[in-house]
Amino acid sequence: MSAFRALIGRDLKLAFRAGGEALTLVLFFVMVAVIVPFAIGPDRPQLTRLAPGIVWIAAFLSMLLGLDRLFRNDDEDGSLTLLRHADLPLEAVVAAKVIAHWLVTALPLLLATPVLALLLSMSWAQWGQTVLALTIGTPALVSFGALGAAVTVGLRRGGLIAPVLILPLSIPIMIFGVGMMDPLAGGGATLFLIALSLVVTAFSPFAAALALRVAGE
């Protein structure tokens, strides 16, 4: 267990020292929301209506942007090979890295949502639900991301292909995440999203570890 914590700790330390990558992601997240009103007009009721979808799209894009750093650095400096001999199985290594990645890339987005709520004239209730939906859904997004990053870790152009692979798979997360805001079907969507997120988060370290093993060969 201490090895698990040490790995998370190292990744967090590296993220903080690497010169604010997390901040850049937050900035991108906010910028997407800033740009939307220019595209669809500043009509406040319309913005309110579209806000949950906009926030989800912004979160989606930010997650994709940060994906490449998940395994690539560790692959390039050989850490990934050496981690194969750690006391932890590779699946646990992947799980630890996914948790660290969530803390670095998804948690800051959650903290930045009030800004988006303000810009898109969301109500407090709507904001609360968005935060809840993102909290449930982002672990699944990061897990799919880990899979995409693991599959493309050996590719120079991997940063481009991983999003293309992940996006179709992530559609259900988007559907249920935004569906949670629906006054009629919100309850069902919440349950589906929780179930989906649990399954994906539990399953993806195994698939990603398998992909990393193959990529290491």
Next chain:
Amino acid sequence: MIGEGAHIEFIAWAYIGVTVLTVALVAYVVWDSFRVDARLKALDKAGIRRRSDESKR
């Protein structure tokens, strides 16, 4: 029998599109196959062949 229905153009376009794309797919597959054959033949002519080649030409 096919009649002079109101939607004849949609039916026509459906079959034309399917035919064009299918024929293009078949053509691509066959062309690819010939290309690889030619490449193997060229290698063979250059004296490069598998030692345990079961298909003797």
Next chain:
Amino acid sequence: MTLASGHLGSLGMAAMNQPTPVSEAFQPHLSVSGLTVRRGERLLFAELTFTLEPGGVLLLRGPNGVGKSTLLLTLAGIVHAEAGTLAGLERTELHLLNYQSGLKGRLTVSENLKFWQAMNGANGLAVEAALDAVGIGGLGGLEAGYLSSGQLRRLSLARLLVSERPVWLLDEPSAALDAEGETLLGRLLDAHRRRGGIAVVATHHDLLLGDKAGVETLILGGAA
């Protein structure tokens, strides 16, 4: 070079002469039989067989591109062997040291070492003691990015000391080391063998080992 140059044929090897009496720290028996590894369609080696007793060292020699690193990666369980059995090579029983250091430039020297100690098990030297042992004792607080490549290599060696494991797989361990570093490497290997440890070392340099008993050499691609 012919295509079959990587082909080794059958090669039986056992440590014939007993190495120096060993303490009972660990008693690994590494045994490899019928190992066949292919890279793509290219056969690197076929039916490779050898065993190593506690305290034994196997030196891998041969020209570049012959598969020394691949053999080490196969022993490390990273490259898949097409055939053959590997015994005594548990994932958590071995250390791999190759040209990739697994060290992070933005972490300090001792942070790096502490991390690998946490990952591989803290059953060896303490971090400070290990840094002293490889001769970079004063540098613990420095970011690893500022180390020279020789110092980085010493830090990598320290990784092997903080977590004790019976099998060392070393790929060109003396690369970037100065003369004093090579002596140090020999001393570390000797100490490792005295505790009963085993090492497989791919190298072009002669290792400065105190005791040559139990040292075997395997020449790959010798047919060329």
Next chain:
Amino acid sequence: MSVDTVKQPNWFSRLAHPGQFLAWSRYLVWPLAIATLLSFAVGLWFAFLNSPEDYQMGDMVRVMYVHVPNAWLSQLVYGVMAVSALGTLVWRHPLADVANKAAAPLGAVFTALALYTGALWGRPTWGTFWEWDGRMTSTLVLLLIYLGIIALWRAFDDQLKAGRIIAIVTLVGALNIPIIKFSVDWWNTLHQPASVFTASGPKMPVSILTPLLVMMLAFTLLFALLQVIRMRTEILRRRAETLSRQAALQGASR
């Protein structure tokens, strides 16, 4: 080079060995081609000349004869890819990743055709080319998955490694497709009252069912034919690449 020394334990792995596959599949190509052509001829004759209009869909039923087979193939091909992915991962079978690579573009084309004919069917029926209907939408997502897999195949240099990694992606996709289908259906019912696409079922009259089944057979045979040719091509391509690499290596050491 002592290539084929590994013992072949049973008839299946003997038949499925790439060299053996090349030998016996050669005799499959022409019979399959002829059977494909014949069934297309029969199917088209039925479709245009020997089938009535549907009492609901009118002449538009004739679009179904090309739409349904492609929709069926879009899923069958993914099934073939998923099975070969298992073959790659579980048995490390050398033919399995060849099968996956050969099938991916075929599946993408059939899926695109299913969408195209679906859109042409939808224009007179729904009044629009594209409806975010559950079936259309999940077929579109399937097309995206196919395209992603093709992109991944093209990105790798080492085709053996690619085969195993893409097998993982294929299987994850296979597990996800039902979830995507379910979520899209759910989303669809959320946004519109009821699905329009409930016609065509087992209650179809024989006069429509016959051409439909013949056309499905014809397209399936076409897929089988193209799959065999592509697998042969892929094996030969890998052989050619190995040979030229070996030649380069020999040239370097001379």
